[in-house]
Every structure is written in C-alpha cells, then in structure tokens.
Amino acid sequence: xxxxxxxxxxxxxxxxxxxxxxxxxxxxxxxxxxxxxxxxxxxxxxxxxxxxxxxxxxxxxxxxxxxxxxxxxxxxxxxxxxxxxxxxxxxxxxxxxxxxxxxxxxxxxxxxxxxxxxxxxxxxxxxxxxxxxxxxxxxxxxxxxxxxx
Amino acid sequence: xxxxxxxxxxxxxxxxxxxxxxxxxxxxxxxxxxxxxxxxxxxxxxxxxxxxxxxxxxxxxxxxxxxxxxxxxxxxxxxxxxxxxxxxxxxxxxxxxxxxxxxxxxxxxxxxxxxxxxxxxxxxxxxxxxxxxxxxxxxxxxxxxxxxxxxxxxxxxxxxxxxxxxxx
Numbered sequence: 001x002x003x004x005x006x007x008x009x010x011x012x013x014x015x016x017x018x019x020x021x022x023x024x025x026x027x028x029x030x031x032x033x034x035x036x037x038x039x040x041x042x043x044x045x046x047x048x049x050x051x052x053x054x055x056x057x058x059x060x061x062x063x064x065x066x067x068x069x070x071x072x073x074x075x076x077x078x079x080x081x082x083x084x085x086x087x088x089x090x091x092x093x094x095x096x097x098x099x100x101x102x103x104x105x106x107x108x109x110x111x112x113x114x115x116x117x118x119x120x121x122x123x124x125x126x127x128x129x130x131x132x133x134x135x136x137x138x139x140x141x142x143x144x145x146x147x148x149x
Numbered sequence: 150x151x152x153x154x155x156x157x158x159x160x161x162x163x164x165x166x167x168x169x170x171x172x173x174x175x176x177x178x179x180x181x182x183x184x185x186x187x188x189x190x191x192x193x194x195x196x197x198x199x200x201x202x203x204x205x206x207x208x209x210x211x212x213x214x215x216x217x218x219x220x221x222x223x224x225x226x227x228x229x230x231x232x233x234x235x236x237x238x239x240x241x242x243x244x245x246x247x248x249x250x251x252x253x254x255x256x257x258x259x260x261x262x263x264x265x266x267x268x269x270x271x272x273x274x275x276x277x278x279x280x281x282x283x284x285x286x287x288x289x290x291x292x293x294x295x296x297x298x299x300x301x302x303x304x305x306x307x308x309x310x311x312x313x314x315x316x317x
Contacts, residue, residue, distance in 0.1 A: 056298040105280070113303055114289070117280040120299070124278075130303030
C-alpha cells in the first residue's frame with residue numbers, strides 16, 4: 001500500500017510538473033526586436049542604433065551608409081503572429097513556434113520574398129536582406145530576447 | 150418518428166433504395182407534413198450550397214500561410230522517408246551502390262571541417278539554425294557567423310551580388 005502511495009505521488013508530481021512546464025511555455029512571452037534598415041553605396045553615416053547589425057553585415061558586404069528606417073519590439077506569445085509593415089508596403093511577420101534547448105523556433109516571413117523556419121538562441125541576430133530599395137538594399141534584422149530559465 | 154426523420158434524410162440524400170424507397174414515397178404522397186419537411190430540407194441544402202463561405206480574416210490567414218509551406222515540406226520529407234526502399238532493379242541500383250560511398254565522403258568532409266575548425270581556433274558554425282527556407286525559386290545565400298548571427302541574403306535573379314551591398 002505504501003509503495004502504491006509513493007508511486008502515485010511520483011506520477012502525480014510528474015504530471016503536475018509536465019503540466020506546469022507546458023502551461024509556462026504557452027504563457028511565456030518573447031520579445032523580438034525588428035530593425036528595418038537600408039544599406040547603400042552612397043556616402044552617408046552608419047546609424048548608431050544598428051551597431052550590431054553593421055558589425056555583422058560589414059564582415060560580408062561592402063557599403064558606405066546604413067540608415068535605420070524603422071525599429072519595433074514585438075512582444076509575442078507562442079503561435080502569435082507579429083507584423084511590421086516595410087517601406088515597400090510588404091509585411092514582415094514573425095511567429096514564435098517553440099522554445100527548446102537550442103533556442104526559439106520562429107516562422108519568419110517577408111511577404112513576396114522569403115519564408116523560413118529558424119531556431120535562434122537567445123539574442124541571436126538574424127539578418128535578411130537583398131531586395132532593392134531606394135539607392136541601396138533593404139535589410140531586416142530580428143533578435144529574439146527571452147529570460148532564460 | 151425518429152425512423153421517419155432518418156428515412157427523410159436518407160431519401161433526400163438519395164440513399165433509400167428498393168422497397169424502402171417505394172414505401173417512403175407512398176408515405177410522402179399521403180402526408181403533407183412530410184412533403185413540407187422534405188421541401189424545407191431541400192431549401193436548406195440549396196441555401197448552404199449557394200452561400201459563399203466567409204473569407205478568413207487577414208490575421209487568421211497570415212497565421213496559416215506562415216506555416217503551410219513548412220507543413221508541406223515536412224509532409225514531403227515524411228512521405229519520402231516512408232517510401233519504398235531502393236531496389237537493385239533499373240536505375241535504383243546506382244543509389245544503393247553509391248550510398249555507402251556518399252556516406253563515407255560526407256563523414257570525411259565533416260572530419261576535415263572539424264579538423265580545420267580546431268586547427269584555426271574557430272568554433273564550428275551552429276548546424277541547422279535554419280530549418281526550412283522558401284524563396285520561391287529565387288537564389289539565396291545563407292551565412293552563419295559562429296553562432297552569433299545568421300545572414301540570409303536574397304540575390305537578384307540573373308545577377309551576381311554586385312552593386313551596393315557587394316559581397317566582400
């Protein structure tokens with residue numbers, strides 16, 4: 001009888017733990033910073049707000065100016081879609097799907113350009129760019145932030 | 150009463166045959182109430198068939214559209230995985246024959262990459278950061294920078310990465 005009680009306690013504790021984990025995942029909110037910028041060969045400044053973006057982009061591409069057009073911080077729950085309208089009129093969408101050991105799995109869509117699923121660790125920088133805009137090219141960066149357990 | 154309702158629905162749907170159909174039609178001729186019910190059922194069906202479904206709101210569609218291609222890709226991968234194993238008949242023997250060679254080549258390449266990564270002191274890139282990507286056939290360049298940043302660069306069709314934003 002005692003063994004049965006201990007077993008039951010273990011099972012109930014396990015269920016409660018699993019339930020609370022699932023609940024906390026569902027309730028958890030993720031902050032995703034979206035920066036919309038334009039890089040160009042035209043003489044100009046590098047916007048201070050996009051220092052990290054510039055640091056990473058500069059290693060791979062040549063450009064003379066980087067202008068931040070828009071900055072948004074989307075606070076999203078799992079499966080919630082956050083949208084940012086780009087200067088081209090297209091929509092840029094982010095949807096957190098799952099949080100795992102290797103980071104936050106997100107569905108990311110740039111209307112008419114690209115759709116992807118990506119697992120990004122906390123504070124990882126994802127840069128999507130290339131489409132022509134003005135004298136240069138449009139770049140969108142996203143950084144997910146969430147408190148670690 | 151319940152049987153009559155069931156027969157009415159079955160008759161309306163063309164599912165009554167033979168004797169049961171003949172008996173129901175006899176009842177139908179004698180009962181104005183049953184005829185009225187059948188007419189009401191027909192009106193309802195027409196109404197349902199002609200009414201346009203309400204279009205999903207933009208937000209709902211956005212949420213679905215963001216997942217559909219990924220789900221398709223996963224289903225395709227599963228289908229391919231569950232497909233028949235290659236046989237030695239026809240062209241499939243080449244797949245079966247070269248598979249071990251390909252596995253050895255991939256293992257050797259991975260070992261070399263790890264060796265070079267260690268020798269150069271750089272951390273190997275985080276594998277599989279991007280799980281799925283669809284550019285609608287457009288060329289794309291994916292650059293992963295030691296786990297700190299991932300760059301997805303969309304290339305103009307038919308053009309190299311020239312002009313502004315030129316690759317270093």
